[in-house]
């Protein structure tokens with residue numbers, strides 16, 4: 001009996017994942033540059049070299065890996081890279097030197113009690129969380145700042161200085177609607 005020519009369904013190649021990082025679009029081929037389970041933190045650090053974000057706990061408990069996704073703070077260790085497809089990511093490397101939060105953290109660095117950073121390991125995460133907070137609420141109260149930063153851990157215990165830095169940054173932050 002003649003063999004029937006069975007037509008296999010053609011494999012449809014999925015389009016590459018496109019992510020804007022710090023103002024530049026990047027394309028990632030599925031199966032070559034990333035797998036379905038690749039985390040956003042891995043992609044940013046290991047594929048693109050944005051090592052400002054830190055992967056400390058890798059389970060959503062410390063905030064060290066925080067970046068902005070479309071202006072909102074997210075834990076990049078808890079996001080899949082494919083979830084960022086078509087979206088904008090901002091890492092600490094994408095902030096200008098005169099960013100109010102960067103400036104406030106730098107100013108709040110007198111030694112001893114009051115400093116916003118000692119070892120600095122947690123700092124990028126706090127800075128990006130603060131950016132996300134100020135994007136949503138440009139003039140937060142101290143209580144709102146503490147609440148907003150509560151997902152970030154600082155092993156050096158600089159919490160008071162960090163909160164003060166964010167307060168100062170908020171004084172220098174012009175709300176979106178008031179920008180000239």
Ligand code: FES
Nearest residue numbers: 056058060063077
């Ligand atoms: S490394 Fe992502 S929350 Fe700790």
Ligand code: FES
Nearest residue numbers: 118122154155156
């Ligand atoms: S400054 Fe060292 S962990 Fe925060």
